[in-house]
Amino acid sequence: MSVLHFDRVSKSYGKGWIALSDVSFAIEDGEFAFLVGSSGAGKSTLLSLVIMEQRPDYGLVEVAGFDSNSIKHEQIPVLRRKLGIVFQDFRLLPDMTAAENIAFALKVTGQPRKFIKRRTFELLAKMGLSHKAKSFPHELSGGEKQRIAIARALANSPLLLLADEPTGNLDPRATDELMELLLEINSQGTSILMATHNTDLIDRVPMRVLELENGVLVGDRARGAE
Amino acid sequence: MRALFFAIGQAFSSFWRRSFVTFLSIITITIAMVILGAFLLISLNLRGAIGSLKRQVQLEFFLKDGTTKADASSLIEAIKGERGVESVEFVTAERAKIEFIDEFGEELLEGLKRNPFPPSIRVELAKDLTMGEAVDSLAAKFKDDKLVEELSAPNRIAHSLAKASRISLILTGLWGLVLLIAATTIITNTVKLAISQRGDSIRVMQLVGASRNFVRLPFLLEGLIHGLISGSLAWAVLWGLSEAAGYVLPSIIPIPLPWNISIVLLGGAFGAIGSIIALRRYLNY
Ligand SMILES: Nc1ncnc2c1ncn2[C@@H]1O[C@H](COP(=O)(O)OP(=O)(O)OP(=O)(O)O)[C@@H](O)[C@H]1O
Ligand SMILES: [Mg+2]
Numbered sequence: 001m002s003v004l005h006f007d008r009v010s011k012s013y014g015k016g017w018i019a020l021s022d023v024s025f026a027i028e029d030g031e032f033a034f035l036v037g038s039s040g041a042g043k044s045t046l047l048s049l050v051i052m053e054q055r056p057d058y059g060l061v062e063v064a065g066f067d068s069n070s071i072k073h074e075q076i077p078v079l080r081r082k083l084g085i086v087f088q089d090f091r092l093l094p095d096m097t098a099a100e101n102i103a104f105a106l107k108v109t110g111q112p113r114k115f116i117k118r119r120t121f122e123l124l125a126k127m128g129l130s131h132k133a134k135s136f137p138h139e140l141s142g143g144e145k146q147r148i149a150i151a152r153a154l155a156n157s158p159l160l161l162l163a164d165e166p167t168g169n170l171d172p173r174a175t176d177e178l179m180e181l182l183l184e185i186n187s188q189g190t191s192i193l194m195a196t197h198n199t200d201l202i203d204r205v206p207m208r209v210l211e212l213e214n215g216v217l218v219g220d221r222a223r224g225a226e
Numbered sequence: 227m228r229a230l231f232f233a234i235g236q237a238f239s240s241f242w243r244r245s246f247v248t249f250l251s252i253i254t255i256t257i258a259m260v261i262l263g264a265f266l267l268i269s270l271n272l273r274g275a276i277g278s279l280k281r282q283v284q285l286e287f288f289l290k291d292g293t294t295k296a297d298a299s300s301l302i303e304a305i306k307g308e309r310g311v312e313s314v315e316f317v318t319a320e321r322a323k324i325e326f327i328d329e330f331g332e333e334l335l336e337g338l339k340r341n342p343f344p345p346s347i348r349v350e351l352a353k354d355l356t357m358g359e360a361v362d363s364l365a366a367k368f369k370d371d372k373l374v375e376e377l378s379a380p381n382r383i384a385h386s387l388a389k390a391s392r393i394s395l396i397l398t399g400l401w402g403l404v405l406l407i408a409a410t411t412i413i414t415n416t417v418k419l420a421i422s423q424r425g426d427s428i429r430v431m432q433l434v435g436a437s438r439n440f441v442r443l444p445f446l447l448e449g450l451i452h453g454l455i456s457g458s459l460a461w462a463v464l465w466g467l468s469e470a471a472g473y474v475l476p477s478i479i480p481i482p483l484p485w486n487i488s489i490v491l492l493g494g495a496f497g498a499i500g501s502i503i504a505l506r507r508y509l510n511y
Contacts, residue, residue: 051433053510073511074437074438074511076510076511077432077435077436077437077438077440077511078435079435080432080433080434080435081434081435085433085434091426091429091430091433092430093427093430093431094426094427095239095240095427104431104434104436105434105435107228107232108431108434108435108436108437108440109435110228110229152434156435
């Protein structure tokens with residue numbers, strides 16, 4: 001079973017500028033894949049199509065049981081709760097503490113209060129940030145913020161974790177820690193699609209690489225068994 | 227239900243956290259509502275004043291000396307049958323004199339051997355907006371009657387009053403409309419300013435799967451609370467204004483209670499609607 005399937009997807013902005021052109025691939029359940037390509041290659045655009053922030057001009061995106069042709073507006077939140085999303089700039093809610101940020105993802109799904117509390121502290125512990133539960137985002141380091149963002153992304157036990165340049169604002173040590181964390185999450189069964197520029201990281205981590213160039217998928221290397 | 231509790235909590239906590247923007251939007255809505263209310267107060271009193279002036283508008287036919295009520299009875303009946311006539315009264319020369327003395331004192335009449343006042347017929351006119359024409363036709367019809375010596379000439383006053391009250395009615399409507407549009411624009415923009423700081427948060431909430439209503443509800447409640455507070459403040463300010471004005475013009479009509487309540491509710495509606503309008507561009511779905 002594949003959790004994500006792109007079938008001949010094209011997307012352009014306005015008239016003429018083609019961000020993605022005839023892209024097809026699938027991510028299987030439990031798989032880890034890097035998405036690489038130079039700046040402007042279309043990585044973020046691809047991820048925005050996965051979360052249905054935009055719809056493709058041509059082709060079909062199927063993700064977690066929904067598809068881009070038939071999904072209704074009011075189903076988009078339901079889809080997003082099955083996905084975890086992490087960004088380079090963390091995108092935490094500035095008015096909320098670390099714990100509240102994580103809990104927010106659970107609140108929107110209408111979970112019972114008790115469960116939210118337990119799950120939030122479980123995730124904080126898993127990230128090694130129990131002592132920062134009451135800190136606001138501006139009081140956290142980049143690496144800590146990113147781990148809170150990952151905890152939030154994992155809150156609803158997503159089928160697929162999407163990460164757009166998650167190490168972009170981290171130093172090498174925090175990058176390594178984050179990578180380790182992501183691999184651990186993946187080993188527990190969550191599929192991960194991670195967009196990155198970090199070639200050093202790709203060289204060290206032997207996972208599948210999807211390569212975009214000017215919106216065209218030019219490479220797909222499965223490297224698990226190298 | 228859960229979403230509602232969350233929304234209420236958010237609305238109140240953001241109230242304190244963003245105290246400056248909160249303050250700004252409450253002040254804006256308050257000012258808008260005070261201007262609207264003050265305008266209401268003024269036009270209410272203007273219309274009241276015109277109404278009481280109009281009530282004093284009379285047409286008086288002065289009759290030849292020595293005319294008795296019996297002599298004038300057919301004329302009185304004829305006038306009564308006219309359009310726009312509310313009441314007709316025969317005033318004897320003696321009464322006219324008494325009224326004059328009541329008003330101006332006896333001194334002016336000293337030395338006069340005979341009563342200088344003629345008997346008259348006083349015609350009370352309906353408080354009709356088109357009264358001007360009614361007065362004209364009435365005057366034209368009866369001024370040449372053989373009993374009528376002279377005619378008081380309130381025509382011009384009646385005309386201009388009718389005109390003034392018609393214009394004031396149109397102006398009231400127009401001004402009210404302009405103020406309403408201005409208030410809506412100002413309030414929506416203030417709320418936009420308040421929300422723009424949270425545009426990123428709104429996007430993030432939607433990214434983690436918050437439904438549209440889940441995101442909207444706290445803003446809606448916040449807008450509603452701001453609006454209701456503003457409306458109440460406006461009520462207080464307007465009350466103070468009309469009390470203060472009462473010292474200068476004791477006959478001032480205060481804003482009636484239902485209108486005051488409307489101002490509070492309108493403030494609430496402005497706040498809530500402003501939030502929804504301002505939110506639209508931040509919502510992804
Ligand atoms: N909202 C938009 N409107 C117009 N053009 C856009 C928009 N978003 C992206 N683009 C264009 O589409 C192309 C692909 O952009 P995209 O953000 O997907 O690249 P990327 O691979 O994520 O780049 P980076 O590594 O710098 O993040 C770029 O040329 C970009 O200028
Ligand atoms: Mg990008």
